[in-house]
Amino acid sequence: MEIINHFKDFSNVSIFLAYNVNVDALKYLTDLSDIEELKENFSDSEIKTKIEEYPRTIEKPIDFVARLIHAMKSGKPAEVPLKNNLEIDTFLNRLTYNEERIGGQVGIISNLLSILNLKKIIFYSPILAKKQAEMFENNENLVFPNITNGKLVLKKPIESFKNDELKINRIFEYKEDIEFYLENEKITTPQSNRFIVASRPENLRIEIKDELKSHLPEIGQLVDCAIISGVQAIKEEYSDGKTSEYYLNKVKEDIKSLKKENKDLKVHFEFASIQNTEMRKKIAESILPEVDCVGMDETEIANIIHVLGYEELSEGILKHSKIEDVLKASKILLEKYNLEGMQVHTMYYIMYLCKKGGILSDESLEKTLEFATVLASTKAALGQISSIEDLKTGLKIPHNKHGELLKEIVENISKEKELGGYKIILVPSRIVENPKSTVGLGDTISAGAFVGYVSELKKLKNK
């Protein structure tokens, strides 16, 4: 029970979140018939060839089926951008979806933190359609920045929406142990996970609109921390000639502006799946040096390390999931970008790597990760967290059976010379065997761990 009470520390924390909110349309794939329905219009050999081609955008139904099956075979999380056209739009629209939820790191984290009673959550999205606005918690602590007569006015989302385009992502949630054949190859999904078809509307630009931009230092003074996410939607080029450099520069400027009048403001960057390898590299190289903490899943850390030239290490992580390799990769990023903390979440653990000398104790850091695992197991079991009471469900789920071994491994690695200057904190995950859904569990973990981190720093400062 004690760990649940960590949420009380959050009531002293205010946060700014930007840039991505959308609606997630979820389709649950639970058995063979669900898979058959999706692949019925294609021959197995056609699907196999397409899997080998490995399309990095979804332009045709076959691209979708191939990438979905590829993802299901590995059981790993994946997100692939959609390139709209009549054929693929018709195909995806014809499918039936089981439920709609708020999505995007900003959407998911805003609602979670509102329930966890943060002092103030100021969230920003360049688009806010009515339907999205209505999906936010209607609480006093959750507000959107509006500009009225040149002044910053914080209003509830339902008082802030505009006539914006609605962004809908399709999420395919598959269960563990679904068995099917592709020609004579038997595929069994190794675990439940999600495959995301991410919409990329041409008019959605990842930026803070000009009239608000000049108020960012003011917003920075109102908060203790910020989470930046959604930059995975930046395209290399737009029809009006603007480029990824233009938008990445804007994001950098925004982070600097937030920190301008509040040097203590901590910024966390939540990574996501980025198919375009050039873009992945550009995003890592332009954003990571600007932030304090980073959160990512195991596949994402492998993929970043790959574009930074560590192919072998990357392939090792993807194939064997060895914690030693994840630590090596974390250390590379921590050093290269001078980060205060790297947080990696995998199916089996959540781990921080920080430089030694930080003011937080191991116990304090461990508490923040422990709380994050309870948030994740609660959301996995229930699909969403609607009240503090719900956390009791997550707390009942034990640490996974590899937990003790993982802790031992980390204890031993910590003693090695190369990691002498670092603090490694690992908490085993509480795996829900038959999760209601998995999308947004990482966002939930990162938000819980980062806000926990900031609340612990704040407690020490106020002592």
Ligand SMILES: Nc1ncnc2c1ncn2[C@@H]1O[C@H](COP(=O)(O)OP(=O)(O)O)[C@@H](O)[C@H]1O
């Ligand atoms: N069944 C489950 N029970 C508990 N935790 C889970 C389960 N499945 C996944 N998780 C946690 O959620 C994380 C998913 O993170 P990530 O891939 O970043 O998801 P997203 O980007 O959708 O939020 C995993 O690394 C793991 O820690």
Ligand SMILES: O=P(O)(O)OC[C@H]1O[C@](O)(CO)[C@@H](O)[C@@H]1O
């Ligand atoms: O890349 P996008 O379109 O911002 O979408 C991010 C996706 O990741 C999630 O935020 C989960 O991490 C989904 O809710 C959402 O569909």
Ligand SMILES: [Mg+2]
């Ligand atoms: Mg994630």
